[in-house]
Each structure stands twice: as C-alpha cells, then as structure tokens.
Amino acid sequence: xxxxxxxxxxxxxxxxxxxxxxxxxxxxxxxxxxxxxxxxxxxxxxxxxxxxxxxxxxxxxxxxxxxxxxxxxxxxxxxxxxxxxxxxxxxxxxxxxxxxxxxxxxxxxxxxxxxxxxxxxxxxxxxxxxxxxxxxxxxxxxxxxxxxxxxxxxxxxxxxxxxxxxxxxxxxxxxxxxxxxxxxxxxxxxxxxxxxxxxxxxxxxxxxxxxxxxxxxxxxxxxxxxxxxxxxxxxxxxxxxxxxxxxxxxxxxxxxxxxxxxxxxxxxxxxxxxxxxxxxxxxxx
Amino acid sequence: xxxxxxxxxxxxxxxxxxxxxxxxxxxxxxxxxxxxxxxxxxxxxxxxxxxxxxxxxxxxxxxxxxxxxxxxxxxxxxxxxxxxxxxxxxxxxxxxxxxxxxxxxxxxxxxxxxxxxxxxxxxxxxxxxxxxxxxxxxxxxxxxxxxxxxxxxxxxxxxxxxxxxxxxxxxxxxxxxxxxxxxxxxxxxxxxxxxxxxxxxxxxxxxxxxxxxxxxxxxxxxxxxxxxxxxxxxxxxxxxxxxxxxxxxxxxxxxxxxxxxxxxxxxxxxxx
Numbered sequence: 001x002x003x004x005x006x007x008x009x010x011x012x013x014x015x016x017x018x019x020x021x022x023x024x025x026x027x028x029x030x031x032x033x034x035x036x037x038x039x040x041x042x043x044x045x046x047x048x049x050x051x052x053x054x055x056x057x058x059x060x061x062x063x064x065x066x067x068x069x070x071x072x073x074x075x076x077x078x079x080x081x082x083x084x085x086x087x088x089x090x091x092x093x094x095x096x097x098x099x100x101x102x103x104x105x106x107x108x109x110x111x112x113x114x115x116x117x118x119x120x121x122x123x124x125x126x127x128x129x130x131x132x133x134x135x136x137x138x139x140x141x142x143x144x145x146x147x148x149x150x151x152x153x154x155x156x157x158x159x160x161x162x163x164x165x166x167x168x169x170x171x172x173x174x175x176x177x178x179x180x181x182x183x184x185x186x187x188x189x190x191x192x193x194x195x196x197x198x199x200x201x202x203x204x205x206x207x208x209x210x211x212x213x214x215x216x217x218x219x220x221x222x223x224x225x226x227x228x229x230x231x232x233x234x235x236x237x238x239x240x241x242x243x244x245x246x247x248x249x250x251x252x253x254x255x256x257x258x259x260x261x262x263x264x265x266x267x268x269x270x271x272x273x274x275x276x277x278x279x280x281x282x283x284x285x
Numbered sequence: 286x287x288x289x290x291x292x293x294x295x296x297x298x299x300x301x302x303x304x305x306x307x308x309x310x311x312x313x314x315x316x317x318x319x320x321x322x323x324x325x326x327x328x329x330x331x332x333x334x335x336x337x338x339x340x341x342x343x344x345x346x347x348x349x350x351x352x353x354x355x356x357x358x359x360x361x362x363x364x365x366x367x368x369x370x371x372x373x374x375x376x377x378x379x380x381x382x383x384x385x386x387x388x389x390x391x392x393x394x395x396x397x398x399x400x401x402x403x404x405x406x407x408x409x410x411x412x413x414x415x416x417x418x419x420x421x422x423x424x425x426x427x428x429x430x431x432x433x434x435x436x437x438x439x440x441x442x443x444x445x446x447x448x449x450x451x452x453x454x455x456x457x458x459x460x461x462x463x464x465x466x467x468x469x470x471x472x473x474x475x476x477x478x479x480x481x482x483x484x485x486x487x488x489x490x491x492x493x494x495x496x497x498x499x500x501x502x503x504x505x506x507x508x509x510x511x512x513x514x515x516x517x518x519x520x521x522x523x524x525x526x527x528x529x530x531x532x533x534x535x536x537x538x539x540x541x542x543x544x545x546x547x548x549x550x551x552x553x554x555x556x557x
Contacts (some may be wrong), residue, residue: 013467017382018394021375021438029401029435032412034387039415079311086308098312100546105315107538109496112531116318118519119528121326124334126321149428156318159311188300217405219499224519232405234499241411241503251415265403 033258040252048252062256065232068147068222069215072154073162079155080162081204086195088171099167106160114224117142117153119227145227153221158214161205169203170196180192194282201275207269216261233257319535326528333523344529354481356524364426364501364510365494368433372490373483375434376441381471384449395446399439405438409436410503417504424506432500437490444489448482449475488541 039045052058088096105113119125121143128140143149173196181191219234226235233253241250322411329339348354379398383391401409413432414423422428450473460470476483498512505513511530518527 014382014385017378021379024375028431032416036412036415083308083311084306086304101312101316107492109534111512112534115519115527115531116322119321119333119335120318122333126335214405214461216409219407250411254411257405258408261403
C-alpha cells in the first residue's frame with residue numbers, strides 16, 4: 001500500500017514538473033498554430049485553398065520548393081556519409097577536432113553564413129577570380145542571385161544536420177564487424193551494403209528527415225542568395241503577409257506548407273520503422 | 286583498424302586515400318566560407334572585393350560607432366537572455382519530470398516538446414503574429430522573447446534529458462535518505478553534476494534566439510533585433526560592416542565552444 005502511494009506521489013510530482021513547459025507550449029505553440037489552421041477553414045477563407053490549387057504560379061512555387069529541398073538533401077547525403085565514416089575512424093583527438101570543425105558552422109548565424117556565400121559567389125569574389133586566373137572564363141560570371149547559389153548556400157548550412165545523426169549511428173558500430181566481414185570474404189562493396197548500410201540506416205534517415213523538413217521552410221537563403229529569381233513557399237508567404245497584407249492567404253499557404261512538412265516527416269518515420277523492423281527480422285532469422 | 290599495414294591490399298590503400306581526400310574537401314567546404322569573411326571585414330574600400338585592395342578597421346569602427354547597430358545588439362542580448370532563462374528553467378523541470386516517475390509517458394511527452402523543431406519558422410511567425418496582434422503584443426520585446434522561448438525549448442530539453450539520463454539518480458535518492466529534502470537534493474547534488482549540460486543548454490538556447498530572424502521580423506514593428514538589422518543591411522546596402530559583425534559573432538562562438546568542449550570532453554556530439 002505504501003509503495004503504491006509512493007508511486008502515485010512520484011507521478012504527481014513529475015506531472016507538476018512537466019506542466020509549466022507544457023502550458024507554455026500549449027498557449028504559445030499549439031494554440032496559435034491550430035488557430036491559424038481553423039481560421040483558414042472559416043467562411044470565405046476556405047476559397048483560398050481552391051485559389052492556390054488552381055493557380056499554376058503557386059503550384060509552381062510549391063514544386064520548386066520541393067525540388068530544391070530534395071536536391072539539397074541528396075547532395076548533403078552524398079557529402080555527409082563518407083565524412084561520417086571518416087570521422088568515426090579517427091583517433092579521439094582527431095574526432096574532437098573534426099567535430100569542432102562541423103559544429104562551428106552549425107552554431108554560426110545563418111545570416112553570417114549566407115553573407116559569406118554572397119561574398120564567395122560575388123562578381124569579384126574568390127571563385128570568379130580563381131576561374132579568371134585559371135583562364136577558364138574571361139569575364140566574371142553570375143554565380144550569386146541564382147538557384148545554384150541558393151542550393152550551394154543551403155547545402156552548406158544543412159550539412160551538419162545531415163552529418164551528426166549519421167555520425168552518431170556510424171560511430172556506434174563495432175569496428176570488429178568490419179574485420180569479421182572481411183575475414184568471411186566480403187569485399188568493400190558487400191561490406192558496405194550488408195554491414196555498414198543496415199546498421200546506419202536509422203541515422204541516415206534521421207539526417208534525411210531533418211534536412212528535408214528544414215529545407216522545405218527555408219527563408220533566408222532564397223531571400224538573399226536567390227536575388228528574386230528563386231521562388232519558394234516561405235518567400236511567397238512573407239510576400240503575401242508583408243507586402244500585400246493578405247494575412248488570410250499567408251495563413252492558407254502556411255497551412256499547406258505545414259501539411260507538406262508533416263506528411264514528409266511521417267513518411268520518413270514510417271519508412272524508418274519498416275526498414276529497422278526488416279533489419280531485425282533478417283538478423284533474427 | 287587492428288590490421289598490420291602490410292596486410293592491406295593496394296585497393297584498400299587507394300579507397301582509404303580517396304576517403305580522406307574527399308573528407309578534407311568537405312571540411313574545406315564547411316569552414317572556408319567562414320574564413321572568407323575575415324579579410325573582407327578588414328577591407329579598406331566599401332566594395333565586396335576579394336581579396337580587398339587595402340586594409341583598415343573602419344568597418345569595426347562603423348559598427349561600434351553606430352547607435353542603431355549597438356541598439357540592435359543590446360536588444361538581441363536582452364531578448365536572448367530572457368528566452369534563455371525561461372527556456373532553461375522550464376526545460377530543466379520538464380527533463381527532470383520525464384526522466385523519473387513517468388516511464389510510460391516520457392516518450393510521448395518528449396515528442397510533444399520537440400514539435401517546434403519541425404514547424405517552419407515562417408509558419409510559426411504567421412501564427413504568432415495573428416495571436417499577438419489580437420493580444421496587442423506585436424512590437425514588444427517580451428513578445429519576441431516569449432516566442433523565442435518556445436523555439437529554444439526543444440534544444441534545451443534534448444541536451445538536459447541526455448545529461449540527466451547519464452546521471453545516476455541513486456545519488457539523489459541517497460541524499461534524500463540521509464535527510465535532505467527533494468529540493469535540497471536536486472539543488473546540492475543533481476544540479477552540480479549536470480552543470481556542463483546546463484551550460485550547453487543555455488548556450489544553445491541563447492544562440493537560437495540571438496540568431497533568429499523570421500519570428501523577430503514578424504513580431505517587431507519599428508525596432509529590430511540584430512538579425513533583422515543584418516538582414517536589412519545585406520538587402521539594402523551590402524557593405525563590409527556586416528562582415529565585421531560576422532567576424533565578431535564567429536569569434537564569440539569559437540570562444541564559447543572551446544570552453545564548453547573542454548568541460549564536456551569527448552561528448553561534443555551531445556551538443557549538436
């Protein structure tokens with residue numbers, strides 16, 4: 001009886017501990033977002049959804065955003081996977097230095113990093129200067145204010161988000177498994193597909209999910225590196241709210257973006273569950 | 286890598302060499318853009334030329350001599366400090382709650398608390414603007430601080446939950462057994478032991494707020510935080526003042542990170 005009373009007491013005090021944060025999130029996060037969502041469904045606002053879906057221009061912006069997010073995710077995956085493997089094989093000091101090099105850009109302001117890319121890709125920036133010096137081009141070419149610039153900047157900014165989850169799962173793999181695979185006659189390729197990949201898939205999918213979701217809502221890079229030529233949803237929302245003061249339309253676009261993000265997140269979560277369960281089945285068979 | 290080198294095949298040497306060459310190129314890609322900003326900040330002219338024709342400290346003087354830059358910086362420090370204190374306080378209590386006594390619920394509760402991470406900041410900004418405009422909170426610094434507290438909370442909770450899971454709760458139980466109250470046990474035994482996690486959480490919360498642009502842009506009216514000032518400056522009159530500000534921020538980050546990494550030896554990934 002006493003033990004049960006103790007358990008109830010512990011649960012009650014834990015509830016008291018978690019509730020301040022939950023109240024704050026309820027009032028200043030879930031409530032405003034649900035409010036926005038329901039407002040877009042009220043009265044004549046609901047017509048905005050039809051307007052967005054029927055407008056070729058808006059749909060183009062959605063597709064463009066999705067395409068850029070996918071490109072950035074794929075490029076980051078290709079860059080981050082080998083790097084994560086490399087870091088996981090370094091000495092402890094090497095690991096600390098490598099993670100330091102990854103965390104500095106992660107913690108530096110996105111505005112600072114975007115500005116750095118504007119300098120890098122500028123008419124008189126180092127890339128143009130180098131290309132001229134090498135004789136590849138005669139006059140500076142336009143690198144900034146283009147989709148290329150936006151993708152380059154986003155790839156740079158999102159890379160740590162891809163790298164860290166992959167590194168976490170790769171570094172947990174017991175190194176003797178690779179020796180065992182080699183000892184059993186596996187080549188580099190089959191070691192990769194049958195040992196490394198299955199054991200790191202969770203980290204890979206976590207990184208993919210994070211980068212995709214963050215890329216879908218990105219605002220700063222398209223605004224500053226796109227030069228008005230790279231339309232994405234976040235810019236469209238800001239334009240509707242800030243320039244046209246059409247808050248109802250901004251709300252509808254926000255709701256659609258939110259739904260796309262949630263669907264993306266859930267699909268990857270579902271894929272992870274399927275793949276991880278498949279792996280366990282294979283392992284126990 | 287326990288193999289004696291002599292047993293390695295040439296193809297393995299080659300693939301290992303390719304892997305490290307590739308990795309160093311990726312490191313270069315990560316860090317080089319940040320280094321580019323340093324010479325630009327010391328440029329003598331006002332053009333964005335790299336390398337600059339002449340060198341000076343005039344852009345640092347412009348920053349420190351400009352009331353609007355200093356005001357924006359002070360405002361961001363104020364907002365960041367309030368958001369940090371609130372989010373660390375609430376996040377610490379929350380992490381304490383889910384790491385003890387709530388076994389069945391802790392996973393679901395943690396997911397709820399991490400939700401702000403996946404909502405695009407533009408969506409959150411539009412939502413908060415609608416709410417705050419009906420409450421008359423648009424254009425107040427504490428409105429921005431409250432919204433930032435929500436955005437900081439997930440980072441604080443991730444770091445502190447990880448810290449508390451590693452901490453051996455028997456120490457707290459022992460202190461209570463020896464006659465300390467729960468509060469005293471937490472204050473004198475638990476908090477000192479997870480101090481480095483608390484500092485990492487506070488640092489992450491502060492930079493999350495200090496760097497945040499979109500919410501601050503929507504919720505401020507005439508005044509602006511430092512990111513808003515930087516954004517407007519880049520958009521309208523891109524001059525090397527922004528590079529000077531960038532270098533100051535990078536130096537600040539590197540110093541704080543160095544201190545935190547020393548305290549957290551070998552646990553760097555936790556702070557990500």
